[in-house]
Amino acid sequence: MNIVLGITGGIAAYKAPDLVRRLRERGAEVQIVMTASAEEFVTATALQAVSGRAIRSNLWDKEAEAAMSHIELARWADVVLVAPATAEVMARIVSGAAPDLLTTICLATEAPIALAPAMNHVMWSNPATQANKAVLEERGIHILGPATGSQACGETGAGRMLEPDTIAATVCGLSVGKGEGLLEGRTVVVTAGPTREPIDPVRYITNRSSGKMGYAIARAAAAQGANVVLISGPVNLPAPPGMQVRMVRTAQEMFDTTHDQIAAADIFIAAAAVVDYRPTSAKQQKIKKDNETASIELVRCPDILASVAALDAAPFTVGFAAETEKVEDYARSKLEKKKLDMIVANQVGDDRGFDRDDNAVSVLWKNGKQEFPTRAKADLARDLIELVAKHFYAARGADAQPKLTVISGND
Numbered sequence: 001m002n003i004v005l006g007i008t009g010g011i012a013a014y015k016a017p018d019l020v021r022r023l024r025e026r027g028a029e030v031q032i033v034m035t036a037s038a039e040e041f042v043t044a045t046a047l048q049a050v051s052g053r054a055i056r057s058n059l060w061d062k063e064a065e066a067a068m069s070h071i072e073l074a075r076w077a078d079v080v081l082v083a084p085a086t087a088e089v090m091a092r093i094v095s096g097a098a099p100d101l102l103t104t105i106c107l108a109t110e111a112p113i114a115l116a117p118a119m120n121h122v123m124w125s126n127p128a129t130q131a132n133k134a135v136l137e138e139r140g141i142h143i144l145g146p147a148t149g150s151q152a153c154g155e156t157g158a159g160r161m162l163e164p165d166t167i168a169a170t171v172c173g174l175s176v177g178k179g180e181g182l183l184e185g186r187t188v189v190v191t192a193g194p195t196r197e198p199i200d201p202v203r204y205i206t207n208r209s210s211g212k213m214g215y216a217i218a219r220a221a222a223a224q225g226a227n228v229v230l231i232s233g234p235v236n237l238p239a240p241p242g243m244q245v246r247m248v249r250t251a252q253e254m255f256d257t258t259h260d261q262i263a264a265a266d267i268f269i270a271a272a273a274v275v276d277y278r279p280t281s282a283k284q285q286k287i288k289k290d291n292e293t294a295s296i297e298l299v300r301c302p303d304i305l306a307s308v309a310a311l312d313a314a315p316f317t318v319g320f321a322a323e324t325e326k327v328e329d330y331a332r333s334k335l336e337k338k339k340l341d342m343i344v345a346n347q348v349g350d351d352r353g354f355d356r357d358d359n360a361v362s363v364l365w366k367n368g369k370q371e372f373p374t375r376a377k378a379d380l381a382r383d384l385i386e387l388v389a390k391h392f393y394a395a396r397g398a399d400a401q402p403k404l405t406v407i408s409g410n411d
């Protein structure tokens, strides 16, 4: 895959060498195009060393232009990624201005364009930037992030560039759609994140799920060409591009939204950490602290996974089991009891599993299992989707696709 990586003049440009490495680890050829401002933040020497290609920056460089013109570069790209993308470059792309090599390529390419904005949170929330973002999205440009968190300026808010690995995993999926993906034409419904069960207007029951694993799985399925519906509980993650995202809060809302979507699904992956018990009835007014003790009566929340697996025309159904002990025993009994096709078992607690960027899991099915040692959630998600696709096609027999030869598995 050929990626033109545009680097613009934001402080997050210091992450660009790492991003180049992550893209190349995924087999991409990376041609860097820097703006003049980017050169203030990161050296062309470092970027040339990690990309293995001479850096392009000047539209008027006669030698470089003779070797590969800006139009040839625009045609060479399978994806144009701008990371970090400044507020300024977003404005230039919106206006169609092309005063430099990068924006000229953006105008001249037919490849998908993805921008990973990075800026101070006030710059990001400025109405001008938000209007530019909306126009770019309307034109089909993918906006990756930004994430929310602490910023280089010492403040906190939305405007951090997404982590290089997340950007690389997303972008390496964008050029699929040419009939090359393992799940081309398939519909995959993924649930992610926790649910929140209200106790009163200001309190709720929830859990520590961050949604990172489910979001990574949704991105990996989209990268394999699937039509993805991501049904997400409340999380602090940007909506991934290239899929339908339905935000819900309670287990009942997640149940209803899942069942609205499930008839079209070939594969259902339940990565959400749905709360097991909710208050029998949420109080209309804030509960006062009048007594020394208090108790809340709880009732079981609907079991979304079991309800989908029990449908007459159930999709290929994959559950998740997060356990603190006897992980494999509990997971296998859940697989059998709920009549799932596969289950992904992971140990949680002691700083494992929840709200981390890496994870280790075992995947179990009727007569087998496969271990996946600790790795970045984006990489784990890609491997899980390949395994799920393999078992899905095996289960569907005549529907099996010849693309299975590219899948790695050990059973």
Ligand SMILES: Cc1cc2nc3c(=O)[nH]c(=O)nc-3n(C[C@H](O)[C@H](O)[C@H](O)COP(=O)(O)O)c2cc1C
Pocket: 007, 008, 009, 010, 011, 012, 035, 036, 037, 038, 085, 086, 087, 088, 089, 118, 119, 120, 123
């Ligand atoms: C120290 C410093 C840090 C900056 N960081 C950012 C940033 O993170 N995001 C941003 O949008 N602009 C940032 N700017 C402003 C851009 O560098 C400026 O708008 C520039 O014209 C962008 O040009 P370019 O988009 O062609 O790279 C920064 C400027 C300075 C001096």
